[in-house]
Amino acid sequence: MTAGVLLAALVLQTPAPAAIQPPTRHVTATETRQIAIDERLAADANLRVGDTVVLSAHPGGAPGDTVVIAAITQRGTDPSDVARDEYKVRLHLSELQELSGSGDRVDRFAVLTSGGAERDTALDRINAAAFGFRAYRSADVAVGTSKTFQVVSRFHRAIAGITVVASAIFLLCILLLRVDQRRHDIAALRLMGVSRRSVVWSVVVEAALISVIGSGLGTIVGWTASLLINWHYRGLYRTALTFALVTPGVVTLAVALAVVLGVTAGYVAALRLVTTPPLALLGR
Amino acid sequence: MTGALAIASLRRHPIRTFLATLGVAIAAALLLDMVMLATGMQSSFRRFLLMQGFQIRISPKGTLPFDSEATIGDASAITRALTANRDVVAVSPVLGAQVHIVQRGHARAATVFALGIDGLVEGDYELTAGAHVSAPDHIVVNDVMQRATGARVGDTLDVAAGLDPQLREYTGLRRLVVVGTGRFYYTAVNQPVMAVPLATLQAMGGSDRADRVSLFMVKVRDRVEPEVVARWINETLPRVTTISTTAALHEVDSRLGYFRQLSLILGAVSLVVGFLLVTTLVTVSVQDRVGEIAVLRAIGVSRGHVVQQIIIESLMLTVAGAVSGVVIGLITARFLDAILSTLPGLPAAFHFFVFRSSAGWETVALLVGSGLLAAIYPSWRASSLPVAATLRGEAVA
Numbered sequence: 001m002t003a004g005v006l007l008a009a010l011v012l013q014t015p016a017p018a019a020i021q022p023p024t025r026h027v028t029a030t031e032t033r034q035i036a037i038d039e040r041l042a043a044d045a046n047l048r049v050g051d052t053v054v055l056s057a058h059p060g061g062a063p064g065d066t067v068v069i070a071a072i073t074q075r076g077t078d079p080s081d082v083a084r085d086e087y088k089v090r091l092h093l094s095e096l097q098e099l100s101g102s103g104d105r106v107d108r109f110a111v112l113t114s115g116g117a118e119r120d121t122a123l124d125r126i127n128a129a130a131f132g133f134r135a136y137r138s139a140d141v142a143v144g145t146s147k148t149f150q151v152v153s154r155f156h157r158a159i160a161g162i163t164v165v166a167s168a169i170f171l172l173c174i175l176l177l178r179v180d181q182r183r184h185d186i187a188a189l190r191l192m193g194v195s196r197r198s199v200v201w202s203v204v205v206e207a208a209l210i211s212v213i214g215s216g217l218g219t220i221v222g223w224t225a226s227l228l229i230n231w232h233y234r235g236l237y238r239t240a241l242t243f244a245l246v247t248p249g250v251v252t253l254a255v256a257l258a259v260v261l262g263v264t265a266g267y268v269a270a271l272r273l274v275t276t277p278p279l280a281l282l283g284r
Numbered sequence: 285m286t287g288a289l290a291i292a293s294l295r296r297h298p299i300r301t302f303l304a305t306l307g308v309a310i311a312a313a314l315l316l317d318m319v320m321l322a323t324g325m326q327s328s329f330r331r332f333l334l335m336q337g338f339q340i341r342i343s344p345k346g347t348l349p350f351d352s353e354a355t356i357g358d359a360s361a362i363t364r365a366l367t368a369n370r371d372v373v374a375v376s377p378v379l380g381a382q383v384h385i386v387q388r389g390h391a392r393a394a395t396v397f398a399l400g401i402d403g404l405v406e407g408d409y410e411l412t413a414g415a416h417v418s419a420p421d422h423i424v425v426n427d428v429m430q431r432a433t434g435a436r437v438g439d440t441l442d443v444a445a446g447l448d449p450q451l452r453e454y455t456g457l458r459r460l461v462v463v464g465t466g467r468f469y470y471t472a473v474n475q476p477v478m479a480v481p482l483a484t485l486q487a488m489g490g491s492d493r494a495d496r497v498s499l500f501m502v503k504v505r506d507r508v509e510p511e512v513v514a515r516w517i518n519e520t521l522p523r524v525t526t527i528s529t530t531a532a533l534h535e536v537d538s539r540l541g542y543f544r545q546l547s548l549i550l551g552a553v554s555l556v557v558g559f560l561l562v563t564t565l566v567t568v569s570v571q572d573r574v575g576e577i578a579v580l581r582a583i584g585v586s587r588g589h590v591v592q593q594i595i596i597e598s599l600m601l602t603v604a605g606a607v608s609g610v611v612i613g614l615i616t617a618r619f620l621d622a623i624l625s626t627l628p629g630l631p632a633a634f635h636f637f638v639f640r641s642s643a644g645w646e647t648v649a650l651l652v653g654s655g656l657l658a659a660i661y662p663s664w665r666a667s668s669l670p671v672a673a674t675l676r677g678e679a680v681a
Contacts, residue, residue, distance in 0.1 A: 058523070085538070132447030147628045155623045159550065162317075162616060166310040166554070170561055173303040177568045180300070272299075 033095055034070035040238055041087035042072045055089070057100045065099055067091070077241045111135070164257065171258075172265040175207050179269040186273050187281035196274040200267065207266025208259055215258035219251050290596040293569055304565045305605045308651065311558035312609020316647040317617045317637065318551035322544050324638030329536050332633050333529050335469050336407030338376065338501035339510035341527045342517060348527065348535060350380050350470075355496040356524055365520060366502060371513050374503040376405040379485050379496065383478075385433050386442040386454060393444065393454075394432050396476040399468070400485030400497070407469075407501055409479055413437060414464025420484045424464040429476035435462050443480075445488035456488035472629045500524075543636065555654055558605070562658035566598045570662040575678035578671050587667040594666055595659045602655030606648045613647070614639060 035055065037047060047053065049069055056064025073090065097103060111126075113119040119137070126135040179186075186199055226244035233243040273281065294301045333339075342362075344354035356362065359377050366375045379400035384393035399408055403417045409424065414437040417424055423443075425435060435441055438461070445456030460480065471477045486493045504513045514528040527535070537544065570577070577590055617637040624636045 130449075131452045132449040151623065151627045155620060158620055158623055162310065162314055163550075166307065166314065166557060169303060169307040169310060170557060173300070173307055173561060174564060176300060176303065177564065180297075181568065181571075 033065060033067045033091070035067045036071035036073050036090040037069055038073050038075050038088040040075060041089070042069075044087075048072075055091070055099060065095070075239060077239060164261075167258075168261045168265070171211070171261050172268065175210070175262065175265040176269045176272075178210075179203055179266070179273055183273055183276075183281045187278040190274070190278040190281075199274050200270040203270035203273075204263055204266045207262045207269075211258045211262025212255065214262075215255040218254065218258070219246070222246055222254070287596055289593050290600060293573065293593075293597055294600060297569075300565065301601070304561055304601055305608065307561045308558045308602055308605025309608040309612055311554040311561070312606045312647060312651055313613035313616055314554040315551050315558070315650060316610055316613030316643065317620060318547035318554065319643045319646050320613075320617050320637045320639055321547040321620075322551070323640070323643060325540055325543060325636055326533060326537065327640065328633075328635045328638050329533060330529060332469070332631065333532055335633065336501075338374075338407050338503045339529050340502035340504065340514050340517070341532065342500035342502065342521070342524045343498070343527065345523055345525050347525060348532075349499045355379070355493070355498050356500070357496050359495050359497040359500075362500065362521060362524070366500065366517070369513065369516065371505050371508045372502055373505050374405045376407050376501040376503075377402055377482060377497040378406075378408065378499045378501065379482055379493065380498040381445065381485060381489060381493070383485075383488070384444045384447065384454065385435075386444055386457070387433065393447075394476070396429050396432070396478055397471060398443075398485055399471075399477065399479045400482035401479050402482050406479070407503075409466035409468040411464050411466045414462075416464060417479055417481050418463075420481050421458065421460050422463045422481065423460045424466045424479040425462055426466060426468050426471075426475075426477045428474055429478055430465060432476045437462050437464060443478075443488070445485075445490070445493075456490060458484065458488055460484075467632075469633050470631050473625070473632045555650055558602070558651055559654040559658050562598055562601050562655055563661060565601065566594060566659060566662040567665070569597065570594060570666045574666075574669060574674050577666050578669055578674035578678065581669065581671045582675060590666050591663040594663045595656065598655045598659035598662075599652065602651050602658070603648070606651040609651075610644050610647060 032052065035053075041047065047069055049072060051069045052066060053069065054064045055067050073088075075088070091099075093106070097105065111122065113122050123135050123137065189199055190196070223246045226246050229244040230242060234240065333341075341349050342356070343349045344352070344356050347354050363375050363377055366372050381398050381400070382395055383398040384395050386393045401408060401417070406416075409426075411424065414424070415422075423441070425433075429435065433441065440459055440461050443458050443460050444454035446454070448455050466479065468477045468479075482497070486495065489496075502513070502517070504510050510528045511530065514526045514531070517524070517526040580590060581587070617639065621635055621637040624630075625632075625634075
């Protein structure tokens with residue numbers, strides 16, 4: 001069964017989910033029609049290549065076609081159907097049309113052009129001649145079908161925004177406490193003649209170091225969490241999809257954000273101390 | 285006395301206290317949002333399913349309602365079989381199909397979703413203007429369809445069930461009259477929808493749709509367990525899938541389980557952040573006041589009173605943060621719900637974030653619990669201070 005035929009078969013979906021009856025016996029592949037099933041169905045129904053099953057467009061023991069499983073296919077990594085606990089069976093287009101009583105009908109055609117202007121010309125010509133159907137660019141279809149993920153991505157960004165605000169306050173609080181704890185040291189330094197600028201600079205460097213070390217540890221925790229998340233969801237949804245991805249861009253953004261927040265918090269905390277008279281810091 | 289000392293301790297460092305309260309408030313807001321997300325989907329979906337009191341849905345075998353184009357045959361016989369059951373109060377058969385509005389002067393027909401309903405027992409929409417469908421050529425449309433076609437109550441529309449590309453003509457063409465406008469419960473927010481008598485939509489589809497429906501909605505008698513009727517339907521009608529409210533909730537939980545798990549993880553993280561913030565602040569506060577605590581202990585104040593003061597300090601921070609956090613959380617929940625409401629195909633009646641007073645109490649209780657836990661270490665540290673050594677150390681300093 002060639003990939004082309006499989007793709008052609010995919011464009012017609014059965015109006016009702018095909019019912020599969022249990023395997024009866026092993027036969028040679030040439031005796032009956034052949035189908036390909038996905039690995040989820042193979043695992044759940046304990047089916048193997050060479051098994052014979054009866055395919056029917058209607059459930060409840062309605063008459064159907066006796067077919068041989070010729071291949072077991074791996075599920076595509078399509079996020080849109082990851083949560084749908086469905087089985088997929090691929091068969092020749094004409095056989096599916098016959099089985100489902102669809103006649104000479106298909107759900108869609110995939111047209112290969114040489115791209116660029118020729119694609120647009122073909123699109124215009126098809127749409128000008130079309131009655132009852134419409135041609136789209138694959139890219140436009142992809143944009144339409146990925147809207148769910150754009151919304152989820154926007155939701156993630158909003159949650160990330162709240163998390164950043166919480167982290168910023170946490171960091172400011174911690175650095176304020178840390179600098180406050182050192183008020184006696186800072187007072188002593190100021191009384192010895194160390195300039196305000198040097199004190200602020202030292203605190204800011206310390207804050208930056210803490211932020212870098214913290215974000216480094218955070219990266220390790222995040223990376224480990226991404227491994228756990230991928231392991232959990234791949235098992236749960238039985239897919240090869242990557243659910244959490246730690247990319248250099250994400251790490252750079254996180255570290256940069258942590259350093260900027262840390263330096264700002266350190267600067268604010270240090271400024272508060274150096275503007276207080278040293279003797280007041282010592283409680284005199 | 286103990287409370288006054290705790291307040292004095294917090295007021296001594298106003299910026300520190302303000303930041304800690306703000307930090308706890310943000311953590312509480314996130315926690316409330318996640319509690320709302322974890323429980324809201326379920327309660328919203330339950331309310332959504334039971335909107336018109338139909339507790340059972342029957343769809344073609346192996347599918348969820350309107351999840352595919354599959355239909356159920358012999359609909360009249362099934363309706364009769366269902367209504368014969370004395371526990372069944374009402375059966376609403378529904379056929380869903382795409383239809384095309386043919387408008388003069390428009391090169392392309394507008395495609396809308398048609399719901400074929402039985403006007404006497406329908407449970408799909410709420411009438412907002414005009415009248416219900418009561419004749420074969422009556423339709424009720426939603427606002428989106430009105431905007432898409434410009435149709436008003438009283439207008440006549442040419443509606444086709446299909447298109448024949450070879451003959452280049454419309455099939456199943458009917459002239460239908462808009463008699464009302466309605467708010468449809470179960471269709472997507474931006475979807476143009478019309479309700480039409482079931483028999484009309486079946487006839488428009490020709491032999492392919494004769495006596496076929498996409499879904500039955502079943503209402504059972506009060507005090508009868510819907511699960512019992514669902515089991516009876518499954519046994520009686522092997523060619524359909526029966527979905528009770530419980531089963532539907534389970535299905536939506538598995539499909540939207542990601543959001544529930546995300547809410548659990550983020551809720552736990554925000555709880556830990558709040559806990560760490562309060563622990564750090566109270567520990568530092570105790571560290572700053574070791575001299576005072578040693579003096580209190582030296583003049584006879586008991587360990588219990590010292591511990592009590594630290595616990596009150598920790599609880600004050602937590603409660604103040606939690607209460608402010610509930611307010612912030614309600615605002616952010618609306619914002620987050622507005623984002624998720626734009627998910628394609630989602631009905632307007634469905635919400636991800638649903639506030640219930642129990643969610644608010646749960647959030648405050650969790651944070652108060654974490655506030656109590658946060659007080660354990662600083663309390664232990666304060667109560668176990670060696671009084672004489674601490675006083676000597678403070679005097680030397």
